[in-house]
Amino acid sequence: MSIGLIQTTTGLDAGKSARELSAAITRLAKRGASLVFTPEMCGILDRNPTRLSAAARQEADDPVLAALCTTASAQQVAVHIGSLAIRVPGSPLLANRSFVIGPDGRILARYDKLHLFDVDLPDGSCYRESASFAAGTSTAVVDVAGIRLGLAICYDLRFPALFHALAGAGAEVLAVPAAFTRPTGRAHWHVLLRARAIETGSFVVAAAQTGTHADGRETYGHSLVVDPWxxxxxxxxxxxxxxxxxxxxxxxxxxxSRIPALAHARPIPAPAA
Structure with a gap:
């Protein structure tokens, strides 16, 4: 099967993002892609929690989600939206939420990021994802475009147990949309994605943000596709x-079949006191 990836430098204008993503999905569908992947936070990328909260919309009103559902249906292509900032009714925090859209434009699956990135980096960068987002509480695997797709987002990459659980649930392809910072990207991006592929015998597809963004952050890019070896x-x-x-x-x-690690996996006992 052919898949498409979109690598973006997302800013603060959701309408602009919707137009650009829809155009890119259309081009990839015409080139034969049956499933297109976008990065994390591909509608608005903003580390200012007040501004992001003011701009976020509920699912029913999100302009990027609506546009990409329409484009998927028009082009008869499945789309994995890496994630959007979604307002959750009754909560002061947002969801960092992935969507899988079928070629008929319907939402087939949702996944809220489990692991939140709160850290002070050596270069002086400070990230507090928990200032804007609530952590997810469940995992997601979905059948789409003839494959079984397991969902993760960015910082989830550092927690291999999640990927073993997804593969154990039948996932053949693991999606890891991201907005990795440049320092951590240079150090860890390639090796972690390759490790998750090798450990699970799965394809890993990681559509990423890149460049200098309107909120001042710098992301690493290097969207990757890694095979099961x-x-x-x-x-x-x-x-x-x-x-x-x-x-x-x-x-x-x-x-x-050559390295049946998934079949050989056993529960890990707690270390002796």
Whole structure:
């Protein structure tokens, strides 16, 4: 199957994001993609919690979600929206929420990011995702475009138990949309994505934010597709754009039969006192 990836430098204008993403999805669908992946926070990327909260909308009113559902239906292509900032009724915090949209424009699955990134980095950057977002409480695996897709978001990448759970639930492809910072991206992005692919015998698809954003942050880019053996099939570098790559589903069974780690996994007992 052919999949498309979009790498963006998302800013503060959700309407602009909706138009640009819809155009990119349309181009990728015409090139033969049956499933298109977008990055984390592809509608608005803003680390100012007051401004982000004011701009966020509930699902029914989100302009990016509405536009991409319409585009998916018009182009008969499935879309994985890496995530959007979604207002949750009755909560002061938002959800960092992924959506999987079918080729008929219907929402097939949702996933709220489980692990929140709160950290002070050596370069002086400070991130407090919990200032704006509530952590998710469940995992998600969905059948779409002929594959079984497991959902994760950005910082989730550092928690391998999540990916083992997704693969154990039948996921063949693991989605890791992200807005990795440049320092951590340079150090860890490639090795962590390859590790998650190797550990689970799965394809890993990671559409990423890149460049300098309107809120002042700098993201790493390098959207990747990694095969179940850990080989990098696509690296989009650090420029915004779109790309298409073909996945051979036969590789999953081949790799999992050669190294049946998923089948051999056992519960880990607590260390002795």
């Amino acid at each position: 850990g080989e990098i099939l696509l690296d989009m570098g650090d420029a915004p754009g779109e790309a298409i790559v073909t996945l051979d589903r036969g590789r999953i069974a081949d790799v999992r």
